[in-house]
Amino acid sequence: MGDSSVPARLEHIGIVVDDLAAAKAFFTELGLEPEGEMTVEGRVVDLINGLDGVRSDVAMMRTPDGHGRLELIKYRTPAGPAVDPAAPANTPGLRHILFEVADIDDVVARLRQHGAELVGEVAQYEDSYRLCYLRGPAGIIVELAEKIG
The missing domain is CATH 3.10.180.10 (2,3-Dihydroxybiphenyl 1,2-Dioxygenase, domain 1)
Structure with a gap:
């Protein structure tokens, strides 16, 4: 136990x-x-x-x-307080959740059809991942990670 x-x-x-x-x-x-x-x-x-x-x-x-x-x-x-749906990534509190995906470009394109917007851009981190932040529902930032190499 x-x-x-x-x-x-x-x-x-x-x-x-x-x-x-x-x-x-x-x-x-x-x-x-x-x-x-x-x-x-x-x-x-x-x-x-x-x-x-x-x-x-x-x-x-x-x-x-x-x-x-x-x-x-x-x-x-009850109604909740107003929040800033465009709060930047360095705002204190829960800022993002990460999902590993097989094809980051495909997922970004599909999520854009649901109103998602890139916070920055898709970037490669060393020889391990392609990563990006997308702003999704209620302003939450969803990080996508595509393993490479």
Whole structure:
């Protein structure tokens, strides 16, 4: 039995979005698979969130290898504070998530059809990876990595 004082695994990463359908389409295009949707509300949800009157729609997305999941959340109530969807990559907080892909140029082109924009440009890091940052749903930065060599 493992040490009960350390996390056993990363279950999922939650991303609050303003357009749940667009976020699901974006991450589906990236290759994640829908795992289920639900609406959550009630006293326990309020207690967990530290808010009153929470009602949110949740969509779970799973990576093809089955080891990673994203929880996409659209809060219907209460309204959240305004955020800067163009916050630069060095802004404190969760700034990006990385996905390894087989063909970075193809993925960039497909995600651009879902509103993604390159933050910088596709660049090669030594002889190991081609990398880029894309701005996706709710301004989140998605890093793509194509292994080379």
